[in-house]
Amino acid sequence: MTFRIGPRTNQIIAYSILLLMTLITVVVLFFIIGYVFKNGVGQLSLEFLTDKTRNMGKEGGIFPSILGTFFVTIFAIVIATPLGIGSAVYLVEYTRGGLIHRIISFGADCLAGVPSIIYGLFGFIFFVITLNLGWSIISGGLTLAVMIIPTIIRTTEEAIKAVPHSYREISYSLGGGKLDTILKVVLPTSLPGILTGVILGIGRAVGETAAVIFTAGSSLGIPTSAFSSTRTLAVHFYILAREGISMPKAYGTATVLIIIILLVNFIAYRLMHRFMERYY
């Protein structure tokens, strides 16, 4: 008689393995964040956040990079938000199915899968060289805008779809036109969902390196105009770590970067959660 494992035992083994692998994944995540924090929190101080970067980053703080990140991200969001929301509104409210819907959806899906280095190449040759905007906040912001459009489209689309149909019908029955219905009923109702998309876009923009290093440059000066070259936090961190300029400063910068990302993700998650509870 051959030895055979019964289905019950099999179930227990499978469950244990799955549990173990899931736990490993979660532990890896906490380890990454914890390790950076452990080495970086000691670096944080008001000076570190508000001081100029000196000696290529060996000394001083990260103020120019905080400003740079802020401006590039704001620029990207201001451009990508109307385009993303507009696209999503058109997709849901004006086309249900059909060729145009498929083309637009395909564009958004493909764009979402394009790696950031390709955005970097594109931004470099199009914004920096062809449009002659140079290495600047504008070039970096525009490149990131293109990159986060699909994030905003997809999240907004889901949020608008979740608005109950009856809301629209009530608006129509009261004599509201299509545009009025969208502006006064659909968009306000789906606002938390839309904000989630925008915030996730901010998260992507803040953490991005490959797409901004060739478009916004890596200048350490305090930006004076939209045409100034700047070095975002992620780029600064990359240069510190890769060129081995200063490990303590690298940990410090990484800690700031991760805190921002955690905060952004937490806010996005809370918003989405509240929105879902209301409409699903």
Added chain:
Amino acid sequence: MKDKIAEKLLLFIAFSAIFSLLLITFFIFQQGIPLIFKIGLGNFFSTHWAPTRGHFGILSMIIGSLMVTTGALVVGIPFGLACAIFLAEFSSPVVQKTLKPIIELLAGIPSVVYGFIGIVILVPFIREHFGGPGFSVLAASIILGVMILPTIVSISYDALMAVPNTYREGSYAVGATKWQTVRMLLMPAARSGIVAGIILGMGRAIGETMAVIMIAGNALKIPHSILDSVRTLTSTLALELGYATGDHRAALFACGSFLFLIIILLNIIAIKITGRK
């Protein structure tokens, strides 16, 4: 009247994504493709890369990209599927609600942070325990594997959740265990979604740049073991774009065109498989 204008304006805006995609395609191809015609496919697909001396072979980088991507899948698929199955089938709603955002958070961590963790922990560990320079195919595979986890988890999870509950009920009714149900019923039913998740994860791994540059070593040769240093297509782009001019820059864009084609192809396959509108 107002509605008509709004519709036209929105239609115009709605084409921004596909328009951007076309713009990217045009500019990258326009910069790179002429060089391929000039030097010929033989030169382009050789292993000799010395762009300042007229050799534009990207074969060793293609092999490098393939190796780290395969490695990433070897790490990412088992863990990704395990997490997805555990979340979808074996955990209570409370666990689901806590674990899913935690795993999604992995996707939010910037790639430079992964690269950094690679440099300070993984590379020295590999150097001490397995030998070699540490900056290696192995290091890159592990880090990339972790990076593509969230993609695989969230798409496989959605695919599993989309399987109708009647399947599960029917299976339990005939006395199957949970694991039997997962293995024989749910996995096959969710197969297309799972495959799409894997393909998108593959796209992420091929396209990842900063983390790979930091830990793969970037040596320009075909690696003989997983402990050897390796240079990918993306690393070459990011390492050389800053100073390249003339034909050298064109060669980088040609390399980018090739990468872009592969990514778009993978995307199209994934979109077709999931049958999304």
